[in-house]
Amino acid sequence: MIEVRELTKYYDGLAAVDHISFEVEEGEVFGFLGPNGAGKTTTVRMLTGVIKPGSGSVSIMGFDIRRDPIKAKQIAGVVPDLSNAYSELSAWGNLQFMAELYGVPGTDARKRAEELLTKFDLYDRKDHKVKTFSKGMKQKLVIAMSLMNDPEILFLDEPTSGLDVQSARLIKEMVRELNNDGKTVFLTTHYMEEANDLCNRIAIINHGTIVAIDAPEKLKMRIGGMQRVEVSFDTPVDVSCFHSISGVISVRRSGDKLRFYTNEPGRVIYQLVDYSRSNNLEIVMLTTLTPTLEDVFVKLTREQK
Amino acid sequence: MGVDEMMDQLKRACAIAKKDIRIYYLNGPVVIFGILVPGFLFLAFVIGRDLPINFLVAGLLGMTVFFTSTSVTPVIAPTETQTRNLERLAAAPISITTALFGDVLASAFFGIAISLVPVLLGVAFGVTITHPFILALGIVLAAFCFSAMGLIFSSIPTGATSTVMMLSTMVRFPLVFISGVFIPVGDLPSWGQALASLSPLTYLTDLCRYSFQDINNHYPVSVDIAALAIFLMIFMAAATKLHERSLPKRL
Numbered sequence: 380m381i382e383v384r385e386l387t388k389y390y391d392g393l394a395a396v397d398h399i400s401f402e403v404e405e406g407e408v409f410g411f412l413g414p415n416g417a418g419k420t421t422t423v424r425m426l427t428g429v430i431k432p433g434s435g436s437v438s439i440m441g442f443d444i445r446r447d448p449i450k451a452k453q454i455a456g457v458v459p460d461l462s463n464a465y466s467e468l469s470a471w472g473n474l475q476f477m478a479e480l481y482g483v484p485g486t487d488a489r490k491r492a493e494e495l496l497t498k499f500d501l502y503d504r505k506d507h508k509v510k511t512f513s514k515g516m517k518q519k520l521v522i523a524m525s526l527m528n529d530p531e532i533l534f535l536d537e538p539t540s541g542l543d544v545q546s547a548r549l550i551k552e553m554v555r556e557l558n559n560d561g562k563t564v565f566l567t568t569h570y571m572e573e574a575n576d577l578c579n580r581i582a583i584i585n586h587g588t589i590v591a592i593d594a595p596e597k598l599k600m601r602i603g604g605m606q607r608v609e610v611s612f613d614t615p616v617d618v619s620c621f622h623s624i625s626g627v628i629s630v631r632r633s634g635d636k637l638r639f640y641t642n643e644p645g646r647v648i649y650q651l652v653d654y655s656r657s658n659n660l661e662i663v664m665l666t667t668l669t670p671t672l673e674d675v676f677v678k679l680t681r682e683q684k
Numbered sequence: 685m686g687v688d689e690m691m692d693q694l695k696r697a698c699a700i701a702k703k704d705i706r707i708y709y710l711n712g713p714v715v716i717f718g719i720l721v722p723g724f725l726f727l728a729f730v731i732g733r734d735l736p737i738n739f740l741v742a743g744l745l746g747m748t749v750f751f752t753s754t755s756v757t758p759v760i761a762p763t764e765t766q767t768r769n770l771e772r773l774a775a776a777p778i779s780i781t782t783a784l785f786g787d788v789l790a791s792a793f794f795g796i797a798i799s800l801v802p803v804l805l806g807v808a809f810g811v812t813i814t815h816p817f818i819l820a821l822g823i824v825l826a827a828f829c830f831s832a833m834g835l836i837f838s839s840i841p842t843g844a845t846s847t848v849m850m851l852s853t854m855v856r857f858p859l860v861f862i863s864g865v866f867i868p869v870g871d872l873p874s875w876g877q878a879l880a881s882l883s884p885l886t887y888l889t890d891l892c893r894y895s896f897q898d899i900n901n902h903y904p905v906s907v908d909i910a911a912l913a914i915f916l917m918i919f920m921a922a923a924t925k926l927h928e929r930s931l932p933k934r935l
Contacts, residue, residue: 424771427775428774428775429775430774430931430935431932448779449779457771459768459771459772463768464769465707465767466767467707468703468706468707472706476702479698479699480696480699480700480773480776480777480778482692
């Protein structure tokens with residue numbers, strides 16, 4: 380669906396994106412994660428034909444973005460990283476403008492605009508200028524605009540950034556629905572939980588290079604020593620009391636809980652139960668946690684430094 | 685690019701023009717620099733001087749088309765840089781030439797529409813148009829030419845409309861004074877005539893004079909039309925190159 384080979388972009392002699400290669404399969408939600416300045420937006424802009432690659436190639440459903448930019452762009456929908464509907468036009472006006480830009484016939488455009496506005500709960504405001512909309516409404520409209528041409532591939536650059544919980548949830552639900560309908564989604568996000576929930580595979584980019592690509596759970600398995608046991612006692616206990624526990628890599632306090640990083644969670648649990656008995660403490664809560672995507676992200680991006 | 689694809693791109697350019705018309709025609713800088721400034725400039729020149737009406741109307745018409753057509757295109761790119769609409773256009777299935785041509789269409793339409801004001805004013809004051817088709821052709825061609833010229837100003841990668849309008853004003857005002865609007869090209873010294881030949885406005889003003897009764901024009905009509913067409917092609921080609929270069933800096 381999307382094939383990227385040795386894609387590179389330099390700005391003032393510095394590599395913003397440095398010989399990256401990956402493929403996105405049809406019907407996949409592909410997450411693209413990276414810290415600020417890692418090269419995410421530059422990559423998305425090259426994939427969507429907004430800027431020209433320095434070298435390397437991008438193919439969207441077989442259309443090379445440099446040789447056939449119009450055909451490649453025709454089958455994609457794009458949500459750039461900032462809300463950018465025309466504020467002086469109405470929601471309806473923005474959708475019709477997008478339809479005209481993508482050559483969607485008038486009747487289809489009107490039908491699709493009605494469907495999308497209803498779906499995004501904006502139909503009542505269809506004739507209002509976008510400048511009167513809240514941030515969440517604008518973002519929903521921008522996503523609706525990107526769907527006017529019924530794209531095969533959807534590029535979403537930080538679609539839920541700065542949105543309230545309800546709007547973000549609606550957008551995530553919409554991504555799931557689109558994916559269920561067979562659409563391919565290329566999602567750039569800062570939110571690890573969002574990537575974890577939505578993506579079939581994730582690429583992590585740092586300093587312009589890809590440090591890992593895999594399914595979220597496989598990525599989590601890659602990093603050892605990151606399993607955790609969390610415990611909370613009825614009486615506060617100092618971290619220093621647990622330095623003698625074997626099998627623990629490190630101990631940290633997290634609110635009213637103690638967090639033990641370990642490769643042997645079972646062994647640690649036994650010792651914690653023994654400790655509570657011998658010190659006459661009651662265990663209020665005890666749980667084991669596997670590494671999160673955030674742990675993977677932090678570890679991989681730190682390792683590269 | 686095949687004919688079908690070209691027609692498709694032309695339709696999309698019309699969509700951009702329609703959007704521009706809805707957003708930018710009532711934009712402050714467009715109204716000020718496109719209508720009010722040339723109006724006051726003309727009044728400042730005319731009041732207290734005894735000049736024939738057909739000479740004045742020809743000059744006013746040339747100046748109106750020039751100022752109105754060059755007032756919309758410089759505003760669009762910086763505004764859309766500021767409002768972050770540009771990335772959406774850049775990601776759409778249109779070439780940069782299509783996007784720019786859409787802006788030129790909107791701007792030229794504005795110039796052509798407003799040009800009716802001095803034409804009707806002239807007719808009301810008894811000016812006779814002896815070559816209406818030549819005049820119409822000249823106005824349309826010049827409106828496109830001046831709109832494309834405005835695109836060159838807007839190729840500066842800035843989101844500040846005022847910066848672009850300042851540069852545009854710095855170029856447009858001197859051009860008015862060397863283009864035979866207030867003084868016929870034939871009355872200028874030889875260096876002035878050479879300078880006038882470098883301004884596209886000279887050829888429109890000359891065509892207006894040819895089209896109105898009882899005034900002498902300086903160049904043959906074919907030269908005026910060819911010059912406007914050549915300037916249009918040069919401005920469009922230069923604007924496309926400059927915008928291609930500046931687009932990544934705007935994002």
